[in-house]
Amino acid sequence: MGFRLKGFPGKGTFKRGVHPPERKNLSQDISIEVIPPPEKLLIPLLQNIGEACKAVIEPKQEVVFGEKIADADGFISAPLHAPLSGKIAKFAMTTLPNGRHVKAIQIDAHKEQVSEDALWHDMFFRDWPKDVYSLFSSEEISKRIRNAGIVGLGGAAFPTHVKIKYNQKKSIDALLVNGCECEPYLTTDYRVMVEAPEPVITGALFAAMATNAGQIVVCIEDNKPLAVKAISNAAKGTGIKVAVLKTKYPQGSERHMIKAVMNRVIPLGGLPGDVGVVVSNVATIAAVARAVLYEKPLTHRVVCVTGGGIKRPANLLVPLGMSYRALIDYCGGMTENAARILSGGPMMGFSFTDLDMPVTKGTSGITVLTHDEIKRDKETACLRCGRCVDVCPMALVPARLALAARKRDVEMAEKYNIMGCLETGCCGYVCPANIPLIQLIRAGKAMVMTNRKLQSKN
Amino acid sequence: MTESSTRDIRTDSETNIIQVISVASSPHLKNLSLSSRKMMIDVMIALLPVMGMAIYMFKWLVVKQLIIAVGSTLSAEAVFTKMRRKSFSLPDGSAGVTGLILGLSIPVIAPWYVGVIGSVVAIGIGKVIFGGLGMNIFNPAMVGRAFVMIAFTGVMAAAGYENKHIAVDAISMATPLDAFKQSGFVTPLRDLFFGFTNGSPGEISALACVSGGVYLCLRRTAAWEIPLGVILSASVMGLFSDMIHPDVPFTFLHHLAGGSLLFGAFFIATDPVTSPISKKGRFLFGMGIGFILMMLRFFSGYPEGVMFAVLFMNAVTPLINRWTIPKTLGT
Numbered sequence: 053m054g055f056r057l058k059g060f061p062g063k064g065t066f067k068r069g070v071h072p073p074e075r076k077n078l079s080q081d082i083s084i085e086v087i088p089p090p091e092k093l094l095i096p097l098l099q100n101i102g103e104a105c106k107a108v109i110e111p112k113q114e115v116v117f118g119e120k121i122a123d124a125d126g127f128i129s130a131p132l133h134a135p136l137s138g139k140i141a142k143f144a145m146t147t148l149p150n151g152r153h154v155k156a157i158q159i160d161a162h163k164e165q166v167s168e169d170a171l172w173h174d175m176f177f178r179d180w181p182k183d184v185y186s187l188f189s190s191e192e193i194s195k196r197i198r199n200a201g202i203v204g205l206g207g208a209a210f211p212t213h214v215k216i217k218y219n220q221k222k223s224i225d226a227l228l229v230n231g232c233e234c235e236p237y238l239t240t241d242y243r244v245m246v247e248a249p250e251p252v253i254t255g256a257l258f259a260a261m262a263t264n265a266g267q268i269v270v271c272i273e274d275n276k277p278l279a280v281k282a283i284s285n286a287a288k289g290t291g292i293k294v295a296v297l298k299t300k301y302p303q304g305s306e307r308h309m310i311k312a313v314m315n316r317v318i319p320l321g322g323l324p325g326d327v328g329v330v331v332s333n334v335a336t337i338a339a340v341a342r343a344v345l346y347e348k349p350l351t352h353r354v355v356c357v358t359g360g361g362i363k364r365p366a367n368l369l370v371p372l373g374m375s376y377r378a379l380i381d382y383c384g385g386m387t388e389n390a391a392r393i394l395s396g397g398p399m400m401g402f403s404f405t406d407l408d409m410p411v412t413k414g415t416s417g418i419t420v421l422t423h424d425e426i427k428r429d430k431e432t433a434c435l436r437c438g439r440c441v442d443v444c445p446m447a448l449v450p451a452r453l454a455l456a457a458r459k460r461d462v463e464m465a466e467k468y469n470i471m472g473c474l475e476t477g478c479c480g481y482v483c484p485a486n487i488p489l490i491q492l493i494r495a496g497k498a499m500v501m502t503n504r505k506l507q508s509k510n
Numbered sequence: 511m512t513e514s515s516t517r518d519i520r521t522d523s524e525t526n527i528i529q530v531i532s533v534a535s536s537p538h539l540k541n542l543s544l545s546s547r548k549m550m551i552d553v554m555i556a557l558l559p560v561m562g563m564a565i566y567m568f569k570w571l572v573v574k575q576l577i578i579a580v581g582s583t584l585s586a587e588a589v590f591t592k593m594r595r596k597s598f599s600l601p602d603g604s605a606g607v608t609g610l611i612l613g614l615s616i617p618v619i620a621p622w623y624v625g626v627i628g629s630v631v632a633i634g635i636g637k638v639i640f641g642g643l644g645m646n647i648f649n650p651a652m653v654g655r656a657f658v659m660i661a662f663t664g665v666m667a668a669a670g671y672e673n674k675h676i677a678v679d680a681i682s683m684a685t686p687l688d689a690f691k692q693s694g695f696v697t698p699l700r701d702l703f704f705g706f707t708n709g710s711p712g713e714i715s716a717l718a719c720v721s722g723g724v725y726l727c728l729r730r731t732a733a734w735e736i737p738l739g740v741i742l743s744a745s746v747m748g749l750f751s752d753m754i755h756p757d758v759p760f761t762f763l764h765h766l767a768g769g770s771l772l773f774g775a776f777f778i779a780t781d782p783v784t785s786p787i788s789k790k791g792r793f794l795f796g797m798g799i800g801f802i803l804m805m806l807r808f809f810s811g812y813p814e815g816v817m818f819a820v821l822f823m824n825a826v827t828p829l830i831n832r833w834t835i836p837k838t839l840g841t
Contacts, residue, residue: 070541072537072539072541073539236539307839307840311839317839317840318840319840319841320838320839320840320841321840322840390531391530391531391532392531392532392533392534392538393531394538398536398537398538398539399536399537399538399539400536400537401536401538402536403532403533403534403535403536403538404533405531405533419538421538425538425539426532426534426538426539426540427540427542428540428542429540429542429545432545432546432547432602432643433546433642433643433644433645434644435546435549435643435644435782435783436644436782436783436785436787437549437782438733438782438787438788438789438792439544439730441787441788441789441836442789445839446838446839446840447836447837447838447839448836448838449787449788449835449836451787452787467835468835469838469841472838472839472840472841475536477536477537477539478537480536480537480540481537481539481540481541482541482544483544484544484545484546484548484549485545485546485644486540486545488534488535490535490536490537491534491535494535
């Protein structure tokens, strides 16, 4: 292990994991473009982990940019706002890439919209003072984050106000801002860090104020030197530290990042709060700055459209609710040999075929892969070679979990901690026998969950 | 969105172009440099120095023996899989590897039917009966070898390696372990190291076994924990014996380099299917083999014990797997 991380308790890396081809060069040097406003948007009422929203508008009603159109229903939920001015057309149903069938609001856009330049400035080029955070109370910051409807933009879409608040039960001493973006191909967070490091720093100060965290660390992998430079410059004089971590998948998993930086291990089934840490993604933190300082809701997000199957890869600032088709069209469409469309990156992204699905708060990227990129040999028998064990970042035995799932053996699945699986895909990436390990493990997890529910009923 | 540059995924009847978009579970990337077949090819490459030394010492006799063994394992695999109506499995290379290992572990002067019967038993009883590749409990080559060893005691026992009337010099000698057991003769370390000695064709040269074995470990086709465990525990036992009997000239180094210890440690014990799945388990497995084979060498009537040690530890593998479940992160 030649990797060293100075100034932190951790080693800058974690055990096991894999090195898939990064291919970030497809889009990493392309500046964020603001996509021209579309004619219509379809906004799903469920865009976060937790409860779906309740619509607060009626069809035929006029809405303006930033107006609340649906309110949070419950604590773990986040409101929705109109990403442009228009008229509510109707309620419709849509299916999200993860397979959930949800209610959605369709908005027909007005001809007149905020110009692209104005939108860009509104999002990232405001004044980001670094000395006003102490003027806000913890409650005020959390309230503004909640009102802005911010959820984790790294992909998980967990409501941010639930994390960034003063926690009476667990004392938090560190805020880690996640700029690792270990998922291959994607450059969403990278472009945000390079082009808009100021709101990230300001937002981090607010988040630390709200959580009462004494130290703030922005974590970036060592394959992103420009991002390290931009963030370090912006952070000057604030006391915020930058941890440059080893490029390895899944370095951006919060468990592995906390281990790499703080040398703390989250108990199985626990959360970062259990070890005194709050983790939030860079783009989320930038949205926090905007929400707290200017009370602006989350209506747009940066989406990286990339992969060998995209004619002109790009990083786009997109209104929520725009269709995947519109984004791919804007990028010149797909190439002849495009074979798979993903919401997210190639290691953990969901594949889908319905291009009319809308972009949601959790859409961290669109990756279109070619036949060559998804090439996979036929499945053969498990040789018990143990490669899956050697790479599993959770130190599980994927081959056993898959076997338990195949045999529908709940006891064995539980014994080998199937619920500890993060579905990072490391095992499936290396398996010499091409066994669909993650798919089997997912089925096994569903089986275990059903069984637990049945048992708690009895 | 009238002029859509994104071609529709469904059949476009006007242009008659169908773009096939597939869906699958993540991960969508696969490391193509890893496959079961490549692992088998790795083993064959690693066996090259071993086979080279064997051919140098035993000439055409070993070539004939290998052709018999590999030909029989391949035919047996084809016939048995056909009988079980399984898909054609020869291209995975595992039957070929079994044939090579078996051919390299029986005396070169054994009659042709020993290789044939050993191969058929190795594939049939050793592998296919359990459900084919990946399902077998015991190392197939060792099952085949154990069968012929019991069925044809005369040609497989220590004396089966010697024949004064064959023009190949090495065969006139007793094998190093037998020579020592019977007459106290100690083969020089240099001969054991380079392989100027009699024995099963795979085991004669320590140098060839180690060089091929290190290649396998570097390629990570073989788990390095297993040979390390074997060599470590055998050395400790050998040193212990050296301390008790300082006057015996057959030292632990002779034990390591002589007989099939190294061939077994690098090529037989490392069969992934029949060894434990975790690093810790593999190390324990190797230690067990080293311990049992040295006990057999010291106290049993057989001069060698690798085969029985491997088969015994194969049987214990499910238990080792149960004891050595890796500790999940955060538990």
